[in-house]
Amino acid sequence: xxxxxxxxxxxxxxxxxxxxxxxxxxxxxxxxxxxxxxxxxxxxxxxxxxxxxxxxxxxxxxxxxxxxxxxxxxxxxxxxxxxxxxxxxxxxxxxxxxxxxxxxxxxxxxxxxxxx
Amino acid sequence: xxxxxxxxxxxxxxxxxxxxxxxxxxxxxxxxxxxxxxxxxxxxxxxxxxxxxxxxxxxxxxxxxxxxxxxxxxxxxxxxxxxxxxxxxxxxxxxxxxxxxxxxxxxxxxxxxxxxxxxxxxxxxxxxxxxxxxxxxxxxxxxxxxxxxxxxxxxxxxxxxxxxxxxxxxxxxxxxxxxxxxxxxxxxxxxxxxxxxxxxxxxxxxxxxxxxxxxxxxx
Numbered sequence: 001x002x003x004x005x006x007x008x009x010x011x012x013x014x015x016x017x018x019x020x021x022x023x024x025x026x027x028x029x030x031x032x033x034x035x036x037x038x039x040x041x042x043x044x045x046x047x048x049x050x051x052x053x054x055x056x057x058x059x060x061x062x063x064x065x066x067x068x069x070x071x072x073x074x075x076x077x078x079x080x081x082x083x084x085x086x087x088x089x090x091x092x093x094x095x096x097x098x099x100x101x102x103x104x105x106x107x108x109x110x111x112x113x114x115x116x
Numbered sequence: 117x118x119x120x121x122x123x124x125x126x127x128x129x130x131x132x133x134x135x136x137x138x139x140x141x142x143x144x145x146x147x148x149x150x151x152x153x154x155x156x157x158x159x160x161x162x163x164x165x166x167x168x169x170x171x172x173x174x175x176x177x178x179x180x181x182x183x184x185x186x187x188x189x190x191x192x193x194x195x196x197x198x199x200x201x202x203x204x205x206x207x208x209x210x211x212x213x214x215x216x217x218x219x220x221x222x223x224x225x226x227x228x229x230x231x232x233x234x235x236x237x238x239x240x241x242x243x244x245x246x247x248x249x250x251x252x253x254x255x256x257x258x259x260x261x262x263x264x265x266x267x268x269x270x271x272x273x274x275x276x277x278x279x280x281x282x283x284x285x286x287x288x289x290x291x292x293x294x295x296x297x298x299x300x301x302x303x304x305x306x307x308x309x310x311x312x313x314x315x316x317x318x319x320x321x322x323x324x325x326x327x328x329x330x331x332x333x334x335x
Contacts, residue, residue: 002209002239009126021120031126038242038268087264090300091271099303108126108242114119 006039006108007047011055013110018057023115026057030064030112034105035086041065070105074098130243133212137246140219141229146177147329148229150247152269155235157255158279160188161312162321163230167195169322174329175226179218181210181234188232198223209239212246228329237262241269248332249274256280260290263297270298275306277321282311 014026033039045063052058070083074093081100083089091100125131141148153159167176177198180189189201200222202214210233222229231247233240252273254262257280263270270276276298278291291309298305308324310317 002207002242005207005209005211006126006242009129012129013122013124013126017120017122021118023118023120027117036268036271038238086267089267092300092303110122110124110126112119112121112123114117116117 001043001047003039003043003047004050006044007051010048010110011051011057014057014061014113017110017113018115021115023113025059026061026113026115028062028064028114029058029110030066032066032068032107032109032111034068034070034107035084036070036089036102036105037108039108041067066111068104068107071103072100072105073103074100127243130212133216134244134246137212137216137219138248140224141246141248144224144226145333146224146226146229147332148231148247149249149251149325150231150233150240150245151251151253152233152237152240152273153235153253153255154237154258157235157253157258158312159232159235159253160191162253162277162279162310163232164191164195165312165315165318166322166325167192167197167230169318170228170325171195171197174228176228176230177222177224177226178230178232179215179222180232181214183208183234198226204234207234208236209234209243210245211243215245237266237269241266241272249328251275251277253277253279254294256283256287256289260288260293263294263301267301270305271302273298273302273305275308275324278307278309279312281309281316282314 048063070089072081076098077096079093079095093100151159178192179200181202181204182188183204186201189199193199200218202218250273295307308317308321310321
């Protein structure tokens with residue numbers, strides 16, 4: 001379960017954000033996780049919950065996770081594809097048969113935080 | 117209450133370390149391969165055969181990631197090449213920081229650096245370890261449904277080796293289905309059928325690898 005390592009990276013970045021912005025506590029964090037990032041949301045929330053007791057920075061923090069669909073585009077004909085189910089993803093253009101470029105769905109990002 | 121826009125990649129630190137690894141390897145003229153597969157797919161055996169076949173013409177170093185024990189590392193050490201073992205102590209994948217640390221110990225006076233990731237078809241796919249190419253091994257006994265089940269891993273593969281092809285006659289395994297599903301999730305991935313035990317297809321893999329290395333040195 002690599003979500004433990006991801007949760008630790010989130011905590012490290014949040015500590016930096018707290019220092020940089022003179023925050024005493026962080027109450028809310030918005031995360032953007034692509035469906036093709038390889039991260040299981042439930043496992044990530046579980047890992048963050050497990051870290052809560054040992055990491056003061058997230059002791060009172062709520063995590064909002066925005067899960068993004070996989071979006072891909074054909075660079076040849078411009079056709080756009082969106083997949084909400086990763087097992088359905090086909091990286092070939094149905095119109096012209098060329099490989100697609102993923103434009104969204106692999107990201108793992110801290111979008112913003114609320115604190116005081 | 118204050119809202120702070122962060123917009124930071126969670127794995128930014130890993131990606132920075134992976135970039136450092138690429139720079140170090142490029143300066144040294146080293147071509148690095150990251151081998152990923154399930155436990156038991158045949159990573160170490162394929163690596164052994166690859167080293168045996170190429171070691172007279174290429175200098176090879178090897179980094180092994182394992183949860184515990186140095187069994188794989190001692191197998192490779194017997195071949196007389198420089199080996200560094202990373203015990204991830206429970207972690208299910210290698211990350212770029214672990215590899216960066218191992219680079220300080222392993223001999224970089226080499227042409228090829230082989231990184232054997234932890235046996236796992238999920239977690240290693242998420243962590244860039246700074247290699248030039250990702251080699252993903254699938255083996256026949258695992259079943260022909262794995263590409264669709266682990267799309268993130270097969271999407272990051274540069275080449276997929278289908279190992280234990282000698283067992284096709286005993287098992288219901290549809291090679292064409294695997295090829296088709298691989299093409300769908302990763303149209304650019306190459307695909308080579310091998311049997312590390314019987315030797316089938318290995319020459320094709322060695323030639324493929326030699327070409328990769330030759331082409332990379334032209335860049």
